[in-house]
Amino acid sequence: MMLLVKDVMESKHLPLMAADQTLKKAAEVMLANKLLGVVTTDVERRPSLVLTFRRLVKAIAEGVNIAKTTLAQYAVTDPVVIRIDDTVEEALRAMRKESVRFLPVVDYRNKIQGVVEPRHIAFKLWKEIPFGMATIEARARNPVVLPPDASIVAAAKAMEANGVTEVFIREGEDLKVLREWDFLEAVVKEEDLEAAKVANYARKVALRVPITFDARAAVELMEENGVMRLIAMEPESRSVRVVTVTDLAFTALDVLEKLGPKAVALVLMNVEPGREKEIAERLIKVPNVTEVLSVPGIYDLVVRIEAKTVDELAKTITEHIRTMREVRDTLTLVAAPEMIKRP
Structure with a gap:
């Protein structure tokens, strides 16, 4: 089956905002819609600005006042978009080429119809790929671990410096993860992000699997548990690594390109x-x-x-x-x- 963008996109809750609204309000909209970006459109409903989760993290890492800084000051102008009838593979190629992970979806008139992220694609695309085609090992990377008393601003700086969307804290043998939604919750609730502690928001213990775990099985496990990343365990060294559903979306693309x-x-x-x-x-x-x-x-x-x-x-x-x-x-x-x- 050929999957099209319209088969996987989020269209019910469009994260639309005005350009003069604040970054703090953008965080609120992202959190409410469980999406990693917001979009500003022109009068014809054509995407004109996009503020992603990563751009928000960058702003916080740079120490801007998110209660006063507007979306337009940190948003991307002339954003990359994808057509509603393009294939999900074309969407992933566009994301990889342009180094973006959030795309507005438009019709033939360039009017917004939805948005799509790699996770939306991964959960559907891996259902079309047999087990045994890839493991998570190739995509796994070292986790970014902070002390429990690290601030939310420190978390933003660590995410920005390492190009990731999460940080971890240790609790005994476990790793608790500060997910995107946890970070956004802190941004929305806290007045002083320098004083807010990661430990107060990193509540979920990350699931662990072997480093050789099947990629399709990993995506299914994430979907079943409502998570976007797993801890991959090295059996001999007992060291831990991280793999995300976004990573495995691009693994799916690589698998399909190899299949023919x-x-x-x-x-x-x-x-x-x-x-x-x-x-x-x-x-x-x-x-x-x-x-x-x-x-x-x-x-x-x-x-x-x-x-x-x-x-x-x-x-x-x-x-x-x-x-x-x-x-x-x-x-x-x-x-x-x-x-x-x-x-």
Whole structure:
């Protein structure tokens, strides 16, 4: 099944705000909607500003007064967006390329229809991938651990410095995590974030699994328990690492790209009379061409092309097929599989 952005996006509770509202209010909206960003639109409901959780963390780490600083002062202008009918794989590629983890979803008029984060994609996408395709080990990283009396501002600085969205504190043998929602709760409730302590908000003990735990099983475990990260245990050293559902969303993308092409085109073509066999032999050598068929009727040949993206399909057709002088005309059909018969 080809998953589209509209199949996974959040559309019921859009985190829309005015540009002149404060960062503290933005934290309140994120927390209320359980989303890691807010959006400002123009009068046509086209996204014009985006403030993400990471941008909020950056502002707090820099010591700004979030009760007086406006969203517009820290938001991204001309934000990256994704179309509602794009595939979730295209959304993940856009996130990876632009280093963003929160995308407004727009229709063909560029009007906002929803928002999407990697976790929204991961929970649906991993249901389409068999067990045994990947483990969590490749994505696991060292946790950022702070003393219990560290302030919320110190947590923000640690998150900003390490490019993470959580910090941990030790409680005996366990690690308690200050999650995104815990951090936002502190930002909303506390007047003095320098005085507010991480220990007062890091309430949840992180779940532990072996470092070799199956990636699909890890995502299912996170979804069942309403968490976005796991502690991965090294069996010999007993050291701990962290893997997030965002990490595993990109693992899913890597797995799908390894499994094979997802974009298919059929190119129907007419060639110079008597040269069908010669052209077919040349075509089969073109990158991404998987099959060349001779057919009766108004066309001479049908060429099947498979690639990872539609852009790659287009490049193969324009640069390698339509440039052949012997090809008189073509008709290209871009195909999406509806049903696949498996042995």
